[in-house]
Amino acid sequence: MESMRTSRVTLLSLAVLCTAALTGPAEATTAPRKSLVELREQGGFAGLDDRVRVYTDGCALLSRRTGPVVRRCLTASEWRGLRGALKNLRLGRSEAPPQGADFLAYGLTYQGRRVTRYTLPPSWRPVVDRLQRVLAKYQAPR
DSSP states (O other): OHHHHHHHHHHHHHHHHHHHHHHOHHHHOOSOOOEEEEEEEEETTTTEEEEEEEETTSEEEEEOSSSOOEEEEOOHHHHHHHHHHHHTOOOOOOOOOOSSSOOEEEEEEETTEEEEESSOOTTTHHHHHHHHHHHHHHSOOO
8 A cells, every 4th residue: 555655745746847847947947037227218219118038947928019918038148148148238317308309218127227228238139139149039020
């Protein structure tokens, strides 16, 4: 009887592990997701409002002003590249809005800080480029 109980426990454990392997680490966990970085691009004559929020599990929520919110997980290469770019990111301070019209505002939230810029500093460019590519790849066009 004891070996039968042990077998059931082993089978149950194996079933849980197989389910986790099939769904991937992001799907297998039920803990609340923690945001790693978020990019929000707003403005211009077209009324741009794009968002990319990447979580610490490697998955992202993507949205544009029009269209559905999409959830996708980054590839291993995308994930490594983004984490590498974030190591060199220096947020700095927000910029005052420029005078005139048709400016794009880039808002980055990282490590609990949100900064808005209208010109991209050199350390921002790799992060913004990677997040824009993720949005273009997984989200419907504008």
